Amino acid sequence: MSQGTRTSPPSNIGRVLPVSWLGPASPKRWLVGRAPDGWRAALLVATAYYLGAKVGFAFTFQPHPISTLWLPNSLLLAALLLSPVSSWRLLVAATLPAHLAAELQSGVPLAMVLGWFASNSTEALIGAVCIRRFCAAPLRFDSFRDVGVFLVFGTFLAPLLSSFFDAALVAAIGWGQGSYWQLVRLRFLSNVLAALIVVPFIVTWASGGLAAVRGTLSRERAEAALLASCVLAVGIAIFDRQDAGSGTPPALLYAPLPFLLWAAARFGPRGTSTAILVLVLLAIWGAAHGQGPFVTSSPEENARSAQLFLIAVSVPILLLAAALEERRKAKDALAGSEERLATAFRSSPDPMAIVRLADGAILDANARWEVMFGYSLDETAGRSAEDLNLYVNDEDRKASFERIAKHGGIRDFEVDVRDRAGTVRQAVLAAETVAVGGVPCYIGTFHDVTAQRRGEREAKEQSKQLTHLTRVALLGQLSGALAHELNQPLTAILSNAQAAQHFLATDRIDLGELREILGDIVAEDQRASEVIRRLRTLFKQGETQVQPLDANDLVREALALAHGDLIARNIEVVTELASDLPAVKGDRVQMNQVLLNLLVNASEAMSPNEPGGCELTITTALTAEGVQVSVADRGPGIPEDRQRRLFEPFFTTKPQGLGLGLSISRAIVTAHGGRLWSTNNPDRGATFHLALPGHAEGRP
Amino acid sequence: MTRGGTVYLVDDDPGVLRALTRLLRSSGREVQAFASSEAFLTAHDPAAPGCLVLDVAMPGKNGLELQRDLAAAGVDRAVVFITGYGDIPTSVRAMKAGAVDFLSKPFEDSQFLAAVEAAIDRDLDSRRSSGERRAVEQKVASLTSRERQVLEHVVAGQLNKHIAADLGTVEKTVKVHRGRIMRKMGAGSLAELVRMADLAGVRPTPAQPRAA
Numbered sequence: 043m044s045q046g047t048r049t050s051p052p053s054n055i056g057r058v059l060p061v062s063w064l065g066p067a068s069p070k071r072w073l074v075g076r077a078p079d080g081w082r083a084a085l086l087v088a089t090a091y092y093l094g095a096k097v098g099f100a101f102t103f104q105p106h107p108i109s110t111l112w113l114p115n116s117l118l119l120a121a122l123l124l125s126p127v128s129s130w131r132l133l134v135a136a137t138l139p140a141h142l143a144a145e146l147q148s149g150v151p152l153a154m155v156l157g158w159f160a161s162n163s164t165e166a167l168i169g170a171v172c173i174r175r176f177c178a179a180p181l182r183f184d185s186f187r188d189v190g191v192f193l194v195f196g197t198f199l200a201p202l203l204s205s206f207f208d209a210a211l212v213a214a215i216g217w218g219q220g221s222y223w224q225l226v227r228l229r230f231l232s233n234v235l236a237a238l239i240v241v242p243f244i245v246t247w248a249s250g251g252l253a254a255v256r257g258t259l260s261r262e263r264a265e266a267a268l269l270a271s272c273v274l275a276v277g278i279a280i281f282d283r284q285d286a287g288s289g290t291p292p293a294l295l296y297a298p299l300p301f302l303l304w305a306a307a308r309f310g311p312r313g314t315s316t317a318i319l320v321l322v323l324l325a326i327w328g329a330a331h332g333q334g335p336f337v338t339s340s341p342e343e344n345a346r347s348a349q350l351f352l353i354a355v356s357v358p359i360l361l362l363a364a365a366l367e368e369r370r371k372a373k374d375a376l377a378g379s380e381e382r383l384a385t386a387f388r389s390s391p392d393p394m395a396i397v398r399l400a401d402g403a404i405l406d407a408n409a410r411w412e413v414m415f416g417y418s419l420d421e422t423a424g425r426s427a428e429d430l431n432l433y434v435n436d437e438d439r440k441a442s443f444e445r446i447a448k449h450g451g452i453r454d455f456e457v458d459v460r461d462r463a464g465t466v467r468q469a470v471l472a473a474e475t476v477a478v479g480g481v482p483c484y485i486g487t488f489h490d491v492t493a494q495r496r497g498e499r500e501a502k503e504q505s506k507q508l509t510h511l512t513r514v515a516l517l518g519q520l521s522g523a524l525a526h527e528l529n530q531p532l533t534a535i536l537s538n539a540q541a542a543q544h545f546l547a548t549d550r551i552d553l554g555e556l557r558e559i560l561g562d563i564v565a566e567d568q569r570a571s572e573v574i575r576r577l578r579t580l581f582k583q584g585e586t587q588v589q590p591l592d593a594n595d596l597v598r599e600a601l602a603l604a605h606g607d608l609i610a611r612n613i614e615v616v617t618e619l620a621s622d623l624p625a626v627k628g629d630r631v632q633m634n635q636v637l638l639n640l641l642v643n644a645s646e647a648m649s650p651n652e653p654g655g656c657e658l659t660i661t662t663a664l665t666a667e668g669v670q671v672s673v674a675d676r677g678p679g680i681p682e683d684r685q686r687r688l689f690e691p692f693f694t695t696k697p698q699g700l701g702l703g704l705s706i707s708r709a710i711v712t713a714h715g716g717r718l719w720s721t722n723n724p725d726r727g728a729t730f731h732l733a734l735p736g737h738a739e740g741r742p
Numbered sequence: 743m744t745r746g747g748t749v750y751l752v753d754d755d756p757g758v759l760r761a762l763t764r765l766l767r768s769s770g771r772e773v774q775a776f777a778s779s780e781a782f783l784t785a786h787d788p789a790a791p792g793c794l795v796l797d798v799a800m801p802g803k804n805g806l807e808l809q810r811d812l813a814a815a816g817v818d819r820a821v822v823f824i825t826g827y828g829d830i831p832t833s834v835r836a837m838k839a840g841a842v843d844f845l846s847k848p849f850e851d852s853q854f855l856a857a858v859e860a861a862i863d864r865d866l867d868s869r870r871s872s873g874e875r876r877a878v879e880q881k882v883a884s885l886t887s888r889e890r891q892v893l894e895h896v897v898a899g900q901l902n903k904h905i906a907a908d909l910g911t912v913e914k915t916v917k918v919h920r921g922r923i924m925r926k927m928g929a930g931s932l933a934e935l936v937r938m939a940d941l942a943g944v945r946p947t948p949a950q951p952r953a954a
Binding site for chain 2: 569609
């Protein structure tokens with residue numbers, strides 16, 4: 043009691059009510075701490091402080107001038123706990139006028155009044171600072187640990203320290219009677235009790251109390267009303283009806299306990315703190331009016347035994363309420379997360395199943411899973427993917443299961459699955475291990491990618507067909523030259539054979555000559571076969587076969603194919619081939635196609651009528667980009683506006699052109715991780731460059 | 743058995759070159775084979791009788807270019823073209839430029855050998871006719887300028903007295919010149935003299951218009 047001694051007359055108990063003013067005030071607005079709210083809060087706290095002081099005067103045992111229940115310090119502590127630190131200064135300052143107004147009425151010297159203000163605010167600040175420091179979240183009396191922190195710092199340490207200070211001030215100023223230690227003890231107990239009943243009550247109600255009441259069911263409200271009436275009835279019966287405390291059976295003191303436990307178990311910290319408040323007020327009221335079990339000897343002793351009893355009851359009940367609340371919240375959170383999980387599982391657009399890790403048994407599956415695989419949950423439950431033969435490749439099933447068990451999950455695992463009717467689908471499996479009811483399981487999701495893969499396959503097939511089509515068109519362009527390539531060996535074979543016939547007809551048979559002729563026929567036949575083989579390879583629509591290739595070999599092959607065409611066009615070919623090139627990885631046929639396309643384009647760009655206009659230079663080199671093949675012509679070059687469109691599909695400058703050659707060539711090169719581009723030569727003509735990443739390992 | 747005239751064979755394809763050489767030899771032809779136009783030009787003797795078998799498409803100077811260059815140099819060598827392409831525009835160009843034949847590879851030996859034979863015959867013919875012309879030209883060159891003048895008038899079919907009037911002399915003197923011309927030219931008749939003069943490129947002097 044900030045106020046070791048009080049001589050003011052007892053006041054109406056009704057004035058206790060102001061504390062409840064703090065209830066409706068929204069804690070959120072307090073916490074925002076904006077100026078208007080800050081001032082409103084300050085006004086509210088000042089008013090409460092003043093009324094609390096008046097109540098304190100009212101709870102003074104007559105004739106002994108000591109307040110049994112000094113509320114202002116605890117009111118200030120509750121306000122500080124509910125407010126941001128930035129507004130503490132304002133709140134403390136606001137209580138000064140209230141303090142002066144209340145204290146000066148009772149004729150206490152100003153020095154003492156100011157001293158008490160100092161000790162009162164110190165107590166509230168010590169409590170608030172320590173609680174802020176040691177509680178992880180704002181104190182809401184819903185965690186066992188936080189209530190412990192509140193009890194240690196808010197209700198024990200802060201009153202104790204400030205009581206030493208307060209008693210020292212009283213002694214120094216020389217106000218009142220009583221020894222130093224007596225003052226310490228009186229003030230300490232009084233403030234402990236006040237903190238125990240006021241702070242939990244205000245904090246729990248100020249933080250969402252009204253909203254909570256509004257959200258209750260009528261059944262809960264009826265129960266609360268019943269509890270309230272029971273608490274009131276018991277409190278009044280025990281503390282305010284009996285006359286002499288000496289005759290009270292001690293067991294009756296414990297009559298309120300079941301109701302406090304009821305409050306703790308059913309109504310959380312808010313209900314519990316309210317019940318405690320009511321009982322304490324009744325007990326103190328009774329004791330102040332000479333009623334109840336605590337009226338035994340001197341008022342001072344009455345007060346002390348009442349305080350000790352109430353403290354002893356309140357502390358465990360508050361802790362119990364917090365512990366129960368904590369458990370309830372954890373349970374709610376768990377139930378909430380489980381419910382969300384279950385909802386996600388049921389409503390997932392992808393098929394999902396819960397599988398027991400021990401034996402692979404499917405414990406649960408969602409509707410999508412049932413649709414995808416064609417098994418109902420009843421048929422599935424307890425059977426494994428192996429039993430149902432869901433995986434097309436049993437190796438996939440084993441591999442995925444092992445990886446899930448080993449790594450706790452799996453991502454992007456592509457599998458072929460089979461439904462009940464035997465239809466095979468492609469799916470991407472993702473899984474995560476979880477404990478379901480304590481049983482290690484995994485939740486697996488099958489994302490059906492059948493349609494996606496089919497689309498990809500079709501696109502690939504179309505691209506392959508287009509590539510093939512342009513290759514056939516390219517060979518069509520070269521048909522005359524290719525016929526030449528076949529006609530040469532055919533001519534040699536026929537003429538050799540007929541020469542042999544002539545020799546044989548003359549009877550002048552030179553066996554050596556005949557042997558040479560036959561040797562040449564065989565060689566020329568092989569040469570013709572080679573031309574046919576090469577053509578067949580290019581005409582064939584084969585699968586892409588990636589292998590290490592020598593860029594120089596590719597150039598030579600393309601030149602061999604274009605040989606006839608180049609000669610017919612009277613084009614002079616210059617090759618500058620670098621030695622020691624690393625291998626490039628690619629499909630031989632597709633690379634032939636690209637180079638052949640470049641050679642044909644280059645030779646078509648040149649006109650034999652231009653002097654010196656028929657030189658085609660092919661260069662291979664090792665650059666930063668890898669292996670580069672450049673085909674340079676001596677034609678007119680490429681105008682700037684065509685340079686960009688050159689590689690677009692269906693862009694052509696030739697009357698018979700499809701306009702696909704370069705766009706397909708670029709697509710092929712890009713698919714090989716390379717680049718195809720064109721530049722104009724400084725003097726005349728254009729050069730097409732083909733860069734492919736080199737692979738050091740394995741020369742072709 | 744070797745028949746008259748060498749076959750000069752030019753083809754860039756060594757296999758074809760070897761086979762055709764054999765085929766020609768098997769039919770008794772003398773053959774010289776070259777892998778390029780340039781090699782042929784280096785070794786070629788325009789005076790030697792024979793024909794040219796020429797591939798159309800070759801690196802460097804191609805067949806058509808070689809034909810053109812030979813003609814420009816005044817070399818009249820009968821040419822048989824052979825080609826693996828067989829496109830019509832090229833063959834038309836070759837034939838217009840005087841080729842004997844244009845064969846698409848592959849070809850039958852009979853076809854090829856016949857073409858070669860025709861080419862050699864044409865070469866021999868042209869050689870023969872050019873030999874006679876040279877002889878006549880020499881005879882014309884042996885005439886005096888007066889005799890030449892008289893010849894030009896004679897081949898134009900003028901009478902002696904008209905010739906004398908034109909040249910400012912008497913008919914008798916013209917008769918003497920005429921006798922010498924017949925002797926020097928070795929002509930047995932006027933008709934023969936006219937043919938020889940034509941072969942040697944002697945231009946007839948047309949008759950002057952005369953007053954009646």
